[in-house]
Amino acid sequence: MNSLTAISAGPETLLSVAGLSTELRTRKGTVHALHNVGFTVRPGEAIAIVGESGCGKSMTARSIMRVLPRPIDKVTSGHVRFGGTDLLTLSEAAMRRIRGARIAMIFQDPMSHLDPLMRIGDQISEVLHAHKKLSGEVLQNAVRDALAAAQIPDIERVAGSYPHQLSGGLRQRALIAMALACDPQLLIADEPTTALDVTTQKQILQLLRQLVTERQMGLVLITHDLGVVANICDRVYVMYAGQVIEHADVHDFFDRPQHPYSQGLLASLKSLSEGSERLSSIPGAVPNLLAPPSGCRFRARCGYAMDICAAQDPAQRLRHDNHRDAACWLVEDKEGTNV
C-alpha cells in the first residue's frame, strides 16, 4: 500500500483519490473493476481520464460519487479526499448533500440521462430545491441563471421544454445547467461529447473549459477521445484494465508518452490524422477482470514484455503525485527528473 502513503495532497488540491479499488458482483464472479486507482485535481484544472471501453473510467467516476450500478457493488478500499473529508467514510445522507451541490456529474447520453416526463426547468428546480431549499421567484431566477451559465440562448423556451423537444447539444447544455445549478467545485464529465456531432462537440468543450477557468472549478473529463484531451485538459491519466498506468502533463503526454500502451494509443491517433494506408492498432484484447493476470496487465499485448513484467506489477510502484510517471518497468527514472 505504498501508493497510499505516497499521496502528497497539497493544500491547493481539490480532490485527491488514492488506492481506490471497486468490485462488481456478477453472476460469473467478482469483477475487479478498479485496482488501486489514484489521481488529483486542483481548482481551475481540467484533468482527463482516458482509456478504452471497460477500462474503469466511468466506474472511477461512479465510485467517487458513490453511485455504483447496484447496491451489492462495493468500493473495497481507498480514499477520496474532498474538502477536508474522505467521501468514502461519509454517511449516505452527508454524501447526498455533496452530490449535485459540491460535486456534480454530467453524462454521455443527455437524452437518456434526463427524465423524459419532466420539463427541463422542473428538473433543474428539483436540484436547487433539494440542496438550497429555494422556492418561488428566487428559485425561478436561479433556474434561469443556471441555464444562462450553460450558455443556453433561448432560456424560457428550453426551461419549458421536455428533453425530446431539444437538440442533442441543447440537451447536454441542459444537463450542464443542472450540474452547475448549485455552483459545484468539481465537475465530473463522463464522455460528455461522445453522442454529439463535431461542431456541437467543440462548443460544449469550449463551454466546459471556460467554466473551469472562470469559476476555478475542477474538471474530471472522462473520455476515450484523445483529440478532446488535447483541446481542453491540463493533465492526463491513462487507465488500462482498471488501473492508472500513466499520468502526465498534457504536453509531455502527447510529445513523449512513456507507457507502451499510451504510445500505441497515440500511434493509432497519428495514423488516423496522417491518413496512412493502415490504421495502426494495439494487437490483442483487454484482460478479463474476473481474473486479472499477474504482473503487468498490459504485458500480453506489449511488444517490450520482459520477465519482470510477469512477476511484478509495475502499477504497484506508480507515484500518484503531480509528477509524471508510468507504470512500466522500462521507465526507470522514478524521481521524475524531466523525462
Next chain:
Amino acid sequence: MSTVPRIVGTRLLQAVPLLIATVVVNFAIIHLAPGDPVTMMVGEGAVSADQMEALRESLGLNNPLHIQFLDYLTSVLQGDLGTSYVYHQPVSEIIASRIPATLLLMGSTYLLSTFLGLLFGIVAALRPSSLQDRVLMTIAILGYSVPTFWLGFIALMIFAVELGWLPISGMVESGLEPGSWEYWKSVLHHLVLPVAVLSLFYTGLIARLMRTSMLNSLRGDFIVTARAMGLSNWRIVLRHAVPNAITPIVTVLGLQIGLMLSGAVLTETVFGWPGLGVLTVQAVAQRDYPLLLGMFLLTSVMVIIANVLTDLVYLAINPRLRSNG
C-alpha cells in the same frame, strides 16, 4: 402544440368505423351460432308447429339475414336495442337496470386492485429478490393463476358457510328500504367477498406488470442522474421512477375498464350478483338474441370508449406523443 386537438379528433373519428364494424360482426356471430330462440322460448312440445311459425314470423326471424340486419341496424341507430324475447321489456331498460350492480362491483374492484397492484409492484421492485419481493410476487402469481370461480367457491365455503361472517349470495338483504343506512350496510356486507376474490386476480396482474415496468424504470439513466444530483431516494422513486413506470401500464389499466364493465361473468354467477355478467349468461342460455346483441354492443362500445380514453390519458401524461403527432 396544435397537434393535440388534431390527435384527439383523429382518434374520435377512428372510433366510428370501428363501432359499425363491431355491430356487423356481433350480429353475424350470433346468427351463425346454432340454436333457435323460438324453441327456447316456448319449451319443448308445449306449442304447435303453426304457433311457433307465427311467432318466428312476428319476430322477423323468417326474413333473409340481410333484411334482419338492416332492421337491426336501423333501430340501433335510433337508440332502440329491441325487445327481449324472454323478459318482454326493452333491452335498453333491462341492461340499464343491471348497470348499477356491475358498476359497484367492478368499480370497487378496479379502484382497489389498481391501488394495491401498483403499490405491491413498486414495493417489490424496490428490492428485487428480497423477501418482500418474493412474498408479494408469489401472492400475485397465485392471484391471477387460480381460477376466480374456484377461489370464489372456496371463499364462500370458509367465510360464508363455515364461519358465517359474510352473506352467501346476492347484493342486499331483502326487505330493507332502498337508500336507508341499513340498506347500504347490507350492500357493503355483500360486496366484500366478490370484490376480494376479483381484486386478488386483478391486483396480481397489475402488480406483476408494475414490478417489471418499475425495474425497467429504475435501471434508467435518468435515475443515475437523479442520484448523482443528490436527490433523496424517496424523491427519486416517487417523482422519477414511478411516473416513468406507470406510463406503459396505463394502456393495460385503460383496457381493463372496458372489459370490466361487461361484468365478471363467473364471479357474478358464483356470488349471485345481479349484474350484467349474470344477465349475459342467461341471455346465451335462452337464445335471447336482442338482449345478447345489446350486451355485446355495450361491451364493444365500452372497450372502444376505454381505448379512446386510454389514448387521451396517454397523451396527457406522455409529452413525447404531444409534439411528434
